[in-house]
Amino acid sequence: MTETSGISGPGDGAGEACVRQVLVANQLGLHARPASQIAREAQAFAADISLVAQGQSVDAKSILDVLTLAAGPGSTLEIHARGADAEAAVDRISQLFAARFGEK
């Protein structure tokens, strides 16, 4: 499994917030196809979802944003979500990471 720790709880603002750390375990890092999967899944949720790595925070619903993160294999990042379905969104997206985006 790629999930290294799970912190979930109320954030410091309004709405339900959820944060989880994930490892980029697929061989290729966040290239076009994984980025496209993340954006597609993220768009299905009402929550605001962002990916944070090395102080950079990007919109998970934007394939272009996710690409600019240029997260290579072996790097870790955090999924932040805020909104009604935040927890479900974080679950779903961390699953993508855990499944290595379907790469063998």
Next chain:
Amino acid sequence: MARAIVRGISVSTGFAIGKAVFVNRRHHSDIPRHAVAEAQAEAEVERLRQAFSGVETELEGARDRIPPELSEHRHILESHLMILKDPKLCGAAVKLVRELRVNAEWALEKAVAEVEKAFGLLDDMYIRERLQDVRVMSDRVMARLLGTVRELLTVDGRVIIMAHDLTPADTVMLEVGKIMGFATAQGGKTSHTGIMARTLGIPALVGAGDLEEAVHDGDLVIIDGVGGRVLVDPDEDELTEFNELASQFEDYQRRIYRGCQLPAETSDGYRVQVLANIELIEEVAAVLDNGGEGIGLYRTEYSYLNRTDLPGEDELADKYADLAAIMSPRKVIFRTLDLGADKFIASFGALDEANPAMGLRAIRFCMQHPDLFKTQLKAVARASAYGNVSLMFPMISGLREVRRAKAKLREAQEELRAEGKRYNPDMPVGIMVELPAAVMMASMLAEEVDFFSIGTNDLIQYSLGIDRTNAHVSYLYQPLHPAVLRSIKHVVDAAHQAGIEASLCGEVASDPFCVPILMGMQVDCISLSPQAIPGIKRIIRQARMSECKALLRDVLACRTVNKINRLVRDTIFHKYPEELSFFASLLDNDDLGG
């Protein structure tokens, strides 16, 4: 005289006359930029949204029409669609209209510039290249906003497709029956456009840099696929001339095509094997139709490109076995991965090399990635069970390298044996001779392998120190340079002394002017693009070995390339006058009159 003549690189020969239709012109200066009144802003937003959703519908339609064998195209279109729906494009542009009160086109331009800025900061070459996809998408939306979009399905009459560059997304949307030719501003010899055009049998030019400035939509244009030029708005005389040429060319093609299934044998009984170079398995139909006697060079890179993961052994083995089965009993020569230089796979990215042509490429790259290499070797070995498969290693420079590559192959075969999978233990193994070092070592290398394949494109480049894509020195790219001819002859002689076959692939093999000289050297097989086979077979069938040998002797007596070129042209002109008007030769063609 034509209003303008635009030069380009011919990637498919022939002549076409028709109306120019642009499919994805780059918009630069003609983008209207103005402020909009507050009351107008929502109408601008609506226009933007309409344009985006129009392109989306168009792409979804194209995606659903993609035939299953082109699954790479589907992946490309899928990620194009995601980019199109990205909040950073449409959402950002909408926001700009509302906040800055600018028109839709200007807002889109600004949104794209923002994305470009973010991508420009990245180190990852592969990801930076995705910017190209962003531009392809935003250009399409822009064309809709500007009202310059054209429904190709409703194009009337015979058209010549013009483009900045043609992507797989564009080509699946074209209705091929009406297209007479292609010309693109970008692209090189190996671009997608060339493969398409050769398959369709229509002329195509790429790298015609001034195209977008010189040609307007609806202009009458002539594509001269022999001379490598586009004539814009030609006069009566030019139209008559090219009409005549086009019909002569059709007639000539019909004639050569009729004889293309006959063996390539000279009138005095000397037989040459004529094989095909292919990149896609779909090209096999063209190989057989055009009289190819086998595959002399299967470029295996394509399965690795345009994707972010690596193909597995089973996937490759299935594909390779299909190819071997379809071609059986004709031979198929697999060249192991020739990545690096100008082709990279996403998983490894481009290396930061000052001189990639001399860098980590081909066999060197494979030896540094033993798992990747072994996967491919196992897949080829599995296909070898059909009995008609050979394998060759590119860019071999010496004995140690070939021995190590062969050891890797043995390792792969051992694994297959342990797994109980079938393979041919006697699969012929050869090398590409394309480095001057391999030429010098030819007689020693010949003891290690079953055949040589002389890759003339690289051999010429490395022998003469010429990067032929470099316009400053491309005039020095001379296939019949005395040094090149001596190198080729030396390799052929060394092969024959060791009792192995010498074959030759590279553009000289499809050049009617060069082939008689290669025959004089008694090259055993030549391998060329499928579409060039009928013409070259005709040359061979009309030749006499005694004349080819005499030509070779005379050519080797010349001390300068100019003298050789002149001699060859005169000789060919007397024997094959038609080839002169229908083929762009690799020889310096300034005074060829065409």
